[in-house]
Amino acid sequence: MDYKFVSIEKEKNCGIITYRSDKKQNLLTIDGMREILSAMEECRKDSFCKALIFTGWEEYFCMGGFLGDYSRQGAEEIISFADILTKLHRHMSRYPKPTIAAVNGHTGGGGLSFLEAFDLALSVSWAEFSLPEICNGLAPMISLIGVRNYCSRKTCMEMAGLGRKLSASEALKEGMINRIVQGNVLEEAMIYAERITEGNMDAFGVCKQYYAATSGLSYEQQLEIGKQYLVTMLKDSRRL
Incomplete structure (x- = not known):
């Protein structure tokens, strides 16, 4: 596939996807998301790519989606x-290989x-994390889902209702990111990926499956599913 908004590099056992939108603030467009999904599938099929790294362009990782003039669009277009x-969110969260956001x-x-x-x-140290929809008279809907998984209700409402921006250090404290990088974030992401892929990739995959399978369940339900995973994992010696 010929890509217009995406580039793929393959280095140090990583597939590196860089998204370059034709819209300001590196916004996600329908065509851009289709390319990202296609690039993800290409890296999934490539046995060289043990991990997937995704990064943005210039001073933006991504500031959301580009809907165009939604006031003139019908419900079908918005849907x-x-x-x-x-679909992009779902595929990334269920991706069979380790995924790292640079x-x-x-x-x-x-x-x-x-x-x-x-x-x-x-993340780079100067990045800011925000829900800017309120500045345009809108409410964050899908955007709020990710934030509520990290932050307290009070922080969510302050970000959604007042447009509060979190610094990288605040995002680190909230659990949005794992580390703040002072140097080249892409190089650091590759080092991170190299450390992960040196371990047992089947075990990492099981961790991802278990995390997804137990999301939103009660503690007792999580234990029951964990018991099933334990039995399956230990009986199937080929997985580990």
Whole structure:
């Protein structure tokens, strides 16, 4: 596939996807998301790519989605955009290989909820994390999902209702990112990926499956599913 908004590099056993939108603030478009999904599938099929790294362009990781003039769009057009946006989130969260977000700059809106779909995230020190929808008279809907998984209700409401921006250090404290990088965030992400892929990738995959399977369940339900995973894992010696 010929890519217009995405580039793929393969280095140090990693597939590195860089998204370059034709919209300001590196916004996600329907065509751009289709390319990201295609690039993800290409890296999934490539046995060289043991991990997937995603990064943005210039000073933006991603500030959300580009809907165009939604006041002139019908419900079907808006739903089409929402469908591929949720598909992108779902595919990234269920990706069979380790995924790392190399947060190269400011992140907000749908870009912030997209960040939540990655296994790990590293960020430059000057990046800001926000829900800017309120500044345009809108409420963050899908965008709020990722934030509520990290932050307290009070922080969520302050970000959603007042447009509060979190610094990288605040995002680290809230659990949005794993580390703040002072140097080249992409190089650090590759080092991170190299450390992960040196371990047992089947075991890492089981961790991802278990995390997804137990999301939103009670503690007792999580224990029951964990018991099933334990039995399956130990009986199937080929997985580990």
